[in-house]
Amino acid sequence: MDMKSVESKWQQRWEKTKENNFNKKDTDRKYYVLEMFSYPSGAKLHVGHWYNYGPSDTFARFKRMQGYNVFQPMGFDAFGLPAENYAIKTGIHPKDSTEQNIATMEKQLKAMGAMFDWSAEIKTCEEDYYKWTQWMFLKLYEKGLAYRKEAPVNWCPSCNTVLANEQVQEGCCERCGTPVVKKDLTQWFFKITDYAEELLAGLDTLDWPEKTKLMQKNWIGKSVGCEIEFACESGDTFKVFTTRCDTIFGVSYVVLAPEHPLVKKLTSDEQRAAVEEYIEKTAHTDEIERLSSAREKTGVFIGHCAINPVNGKKVPIYAADYVLYSYGTGAVMGVPAHDERDFAFAQKYGLPVTKVIENKNGETILPFTEDGICVNSLQFDGRFGEEARTEIANHLTKLGKGERKVNYRLRDWLVSRQRYWGAPIPVVHCPKCGIVPVPYKDLPVRLPYDVEFKPDGKSPLAKSEAFMHTKCPHCGGEARRDPDTLDTFVCSSWYYLRYADAHNAKEPFDTETVDKMLPVDKYIGGAEHACMHLLYARFFTKALRDMGYLHFDEPFRSLVHQGVILGPDGNRMSKSKGNVISPDEYISVYGSDVFRMYLMFGFSYTEGGPWNDDGIKSVAKFLERTERLVRRSFEEHGDEMPFAAAEKELNYVRNNTIRQITRDLEVFSFNTAVARLMEFVNALYKYDGIQEKSVPFLQECVKDLILLIAPFAPHFAEELWEAGGQKYSVFDQHYPVCNEKALIREETEYALQINSKIKGKLMIGKDMPREEIESLVLSSDLVKPYTEGKVVKKFIVVPGRLINIIV
């Protein structure tokens, strides 16, 4: 088959008949299959795109043939840094290069022959999309979920610019290699932490890979504990957070993060010089190093003491950078006997180590960090673990010195970017009115084309007077726009909603429509987004729900991660390694059906693995072999024959194939599904080769074969379907359904074991009672030599599988 012409023939036909367009009127049977949209950084589709979209399309087509009204849209995550960096390097404007790339990719995606509904296409860099991204920002702002505060950002002193976290590699600027420093800037944040608990709890309701759920869970990092107030000699108080209030009698010092405001206030004159030096030093230590747990703990005594609220003991206060100001209260109680970090710190600074928890079974080696029995803890002696914590927490509450508290590791989402190629933040800074949101009617705040985006330390937009200069929407006075743009993850946090109502000019989406179309039934994309996009999108959905714009809790009910196709050398494909495989040459030789089918057959979908094209020819061979069989069978003539053993056998294989493929596709096991197709074709060849065959039956099986293969090789199947004189389109047919009766066999082959070792095979009738099996087996010539003169101790029958005789 000349795949090239066949593929373009059917692609044109599908487009003309709008075969792939979703029928919006029939949402009862809707099935929303979504692949993570493309980032148009390179001009061409790479193997990774194919691996994401090809097999997913097979799944989508399968669902469609099962009778679902499948919606499978595609679009482009078009804002972002690579386009801007490319522009800085080459001088080509991000808008121009992005549009160019999108045009190429669209063409290639169409040539792939996937059933994308292009009528719902989205490009996030277009005004009619980012207008609504800005709308989202304003809604979150109104709801109190967007706020501004000063925060440290990554700053490259050589490039003179702010870098996104993704651009920082091992503490250095990815472009010039200069160590990145922290700089405080006022930034916009989304209050994702308000949803920490729900984001955590909701994970249980999702059909997602366990690993991904666990990653989100750890990322959110819930810890339940206690906030305890310590008073200082000066009368000032501060709180510490601990998950181990049962160790409070073992406190031998307390630590404040160097940034803690009380450090400056409480430091004694004698210690001032040392403390200031320490603070100075830690401020210059970069984040990466400071956060390394392997690093030796350092700190300094501030010359002031605090009082343990449970026993009145005076303990020294230290400033130490192993305590993070950004987590909990920025202060910690030091219990060397029962915390490894505190132990190391106490050793270094000669602080006392007081054992207050003992191991249940006697031996207690310090530091002992597990739950144990309280000792040296006054009235709480003898209490164990959780019980001790409860009692001590209650005691502290009664004293007014503590309360239970839940802390999360999750931080608010910093969305400001001092970059050009993104959606402008729709607020105005007015000298009189302060921060004023841009009125909805004035959206979008247009991203100007003519901007100097070469980095020099300022947001590129700040240099565009035409952009910056505006009137305050509130008082009408002179005002300035916000020069920052939104993180591109904001754009991708709601695109799955826009797809459902892509052309709505009045609002981002219609609530009723979205309620019907969402959640996404199957979401397919890379695992690298586990703690970013996949978390942000969940947050957006929940926030929009609370504002009444939609009425479901989770955007993606079921999620699958494809694996990664590595270079032939086993490393990640990268230009610098020179191991990048381009799909194009394979496609020009074999066509898109063969290529996608090979991706399905040669790898375990969720595993991926090193590229190897040995098998690609075999898939081409398989399709050719299939075609020969199909075409030959169409030309054959003959009468119906009695349904004898050969027909029964073929019918068994046929129905078993249907059953297995249906099962395999449901769980994205494409490689085994293709294997089943091959088995079926082999069985058809075998049947075709016999003398007395029933041609009508053969043709009936061949018809099933075409239907079965259709989701895997869509153009190929469509062509054969037409060649068989069937009516267009093969995708409007129902996928074959397994006839369970055909799978019942009169006799099944059992494995025969003596003392658990395989000795032979045996045919056993399907309804044979156990006693009969037993006597039949024991009297068979196969078994006799093993049982003669021995006692049969046990006789095990596993129905349909094996018989094990223990002698």
Place this chain on the structure above:
RNA sequence: GCGGAUGUGGCGAAACUGGCAGACGCGCCGGACUUAGGAUCCGGUGGGUGACCAUGCAGGUUCAAAUCCUGUCAUCCGCACCA
């Protein structure tokens, strides 16, 4: 350091709730058809080749373990002083 995953022929990989390890294919070997085959079709293919040994390694549970348990090694991924 913590958390998770993976480890099966020469290769890519299969194996439902423990039940015939290696489906399907690549490669290789043999045969058929051929002037020829790198096309096609058919057969064989874990190792030794005797009733034995084989799922990273060492134990354990079981009539039966790739699968469950304990320990251990290797590789990959995520988090990385979160109190």
